[in-house]
Amino acid sequence: xxxxxxxxxxxxxxxxxxxxxxxxxxxxxxxxxxxxxxxxxxxxxxxxxxxxxxxxxxxxxxxxxxxxxxxxxxxxxxxxxxxxxxxxxxxxxxxxxxxxxxxxxxxxxxxxxxxxxxxxxxxxxxxxxxxxxxxxxxxxxxxxxxxxxxxxxxxxxxxxxxxxxxxxxxxxxxxxxxxxxxxxxxxxxxxxxxxxxxxxx
Amino acid sequence: xxxxxxxxxxxxxxxxxxxxxxxxxxxxxxxxxxxxxxxxxxxxxxxxxxxxxxxxxxxxxxxxxxxxxxxxxxxxxxxxxxxxxxxxxxxxxxxxxxxxxxxxxxxxxxxxxxxxxxxxxxxxxxxxxxxxxxxxxxxxxxxxxxxxxxxxxxxxxxxxxxxxxxxxxxxxxxxxxxxxxxxxxxxxxxxxxxxxxxxxxxxxxxxxxxxxxxxxxxxxxxxxxxxxxxxxxxxxxxxxxxxxxxxxxxxxxxxxxxxxxxxxxxxxxxxxxxxxxxxxxxxxxxxxxxxxxxxxxxxxxxxxxxx
Ligand code: HEM
Numbered sequence: 001x002x003x004x005x006x007x008x009x010x011x012x013x014x015x016x017x018x019x020x021x022x023x024x025x026x027x028x029x030x031x032x033x034x035x036x037x038x039x040x041x042x043x044x045x046x047x048x049x050x051x052x053x054x055x056x057x058x059x060x061x062x063x064x065x066x067x068x069x070x071x072x073x074x075x076x077x078x079x080x081x082x083x084x085x086x087x088x089x090x091x092x093x094x095x096x097x098x099x100x101x102x103x104x105x106x107x108x109x110x111x112x113x114x115x116x117x118x119x120x121x122x123x124x125x126x127x128x129x130x131x132x133x134x135x136x137x138x139x140x141x142x143x144x145x146x147x148x149x150x151x152x153x154x155x156x157x158x159x160x161x162x163x164x165x166x167x168x169x170x171x172x173x174x175x176x177x178x179x180x181x182x183x184x185x186x187x188x189x190x191x192x193x194x195x196x197x198x199x200x201x
Numbered sequence: 202x203x204x205x206x207x208x209x210x211x212x213x214x215x216x217x218x219x220x221x222x223x224x225x226x227x228x229x230x231x232x233x234x235x236x237x238x239x240x241x242x243x244x245x246x247x248x249x250x251x252x253x254x255x256x257x258x259x260x261x262x263x264x265x266x267x268x269x270x271x272x273x274x275x276x277x278x279x280x281x282x283x284x285x286x287x288x289x290x291x292x293x294x295x296x297x298x299x300x301x302x303x304x305x306x307x308x309x310x311x312x313x314x315x316x317x318x319x320x321x322x323x324x325x326x327x328x329x330x331x332x333x334x335x336x337x338x339x340x341x342x343x344x345x346x347x348x349x350x351x352x353x354x355x356x357x358x359x360x361x362x363x364x365x366x367x368x369x370x371x372x373x374x375x376x377x378x379x380x381x382x383x384x385x386x387x388x389x390x391x392x393x394x395x396x397x398x399x400x401x402x403x404x405x406x407x408x409x410x411x412x413x414x415x416x417x418x419x420x421x422x423x424x425x426x427x428x429x430x431x432x433x434x435x436x437x438x439x440x441x442x443x444x445x446x447x448x449x450x451x452x453x454x455x456x457x458x459x460x461x462x463x464x465x466x467x468x469x470x471x472x473x474x475x476x477x478x479x480x481x482x483x484x485x486x487x488x489x490x491x492x493x494x495x496x497x498x499x500x501x502x503x504x505x506x507x508x
Pocket of ligand 1: 040043044045046047048050051054087090091094098116119120121122123126156160161163164167
């Protein structure tokens, strides 16, 4: 963990960058700058950074393949865990600030509101990924099983975009942008696989 | 007679003064004292109005919140867009045409309109379809006064309100988020109801552009989007108007759109609301708390069907 090790530096940089949104939110909150509807602001803020986190996590592999910089893989886990962290803040905001632990209303919401259902499933699926994000867990599971488990992240990202798409009232520009980025990130993987498949024949 | 005071240069009034005035206003509103009883401080925009018994005694939402957080898709879909982009809208000269099934169609000049009908201050609850609410001190006059003046014919069953269409001034209209211009409508008896207001002011002053200047509808027992802003045309018809949201997403927004905690939006619950400025959600009331006055209009109607 020497500070002059480029990978360590990269990790520290990513850690600071990934923590920045939270610091920003705290500063806004302390200065009462969360607007007229602070709970809505926090929900949207944490939701947005969860989705951004998912996209960034999914960018690591293509970026590594494009640049050949293998060490990039070592920030993927951190990005994934930060995504889970923001998703948890988002979820807690909903449970606590939005619904105020009204379990009945929450269950009804999850059951009746398609956009909540989808977000909830996405969050549930993130949990096993977060729990298995350690070297010990990878060893216990075997790399192969670990890898197939973590393919769930594709499903989670798709659910995340659907969640956003279904909650906007009319203006779908933003969800459309995320859908576009996700299509590129997942499309890249599909095309590479097909290429590899044809080469191997 | 409503009196409009001559403008005093804003240089004579400090920001602080205005601010204190507003604070005082909020306090007094909460006590049920109208702005007419306050000493005159006068800006170009100061309006005078009589107290109305239809006002709620609930604490009014702060001036800043009311004027910086709302939906007005003509200026963009973010709730901060109206405050950001509406101020440059030109509201003078401005005319409102009264047409359709009336004996006395005419084109009103906005200032003539403001000077003809006595203004009242009405502090109303406002419930947005998205699940938040405010308490807003409007200044205006009953729509019924204008309707009487226009003498509707026997065929007039509905009233249609049309918002200005001017993409050069209204950047949100450059994208087809809704089918512009914005159209809203009321049944004749809803339009004639004494709670239904044509508002020209807010917090003792002329309406800020972001809140629908120079003239907007306020129907306090319906979701906020029913209250059309920046109105240029009022048309009387025998057919139910095809309103902007109902045309755009008919499964989610109906013609009536009365506030109703028992009928959810297809994608979210309407049982509760967050009053801006409050931490906990409160229960949404049938007809936004105006059931006593308006429930009779809908007797015998299936409110699930006519949402
Ligand atoms: C991976 C999981 C999730 C992602 C990626 C995600 C993402 C988002 C995004 C991007 C937004 C909109 C932000 C904006 O409008 O600027 C949002 C809003 C929201 N999310 Fe999530 N979310 C997730 C999980 C959840 C869960 C588990 C819940 C609750 C059970 C939830 C409840 C909400 C609510 C209530 C809103 C606000 C809706 C509104 O304002 O109308 N989300 N989320």
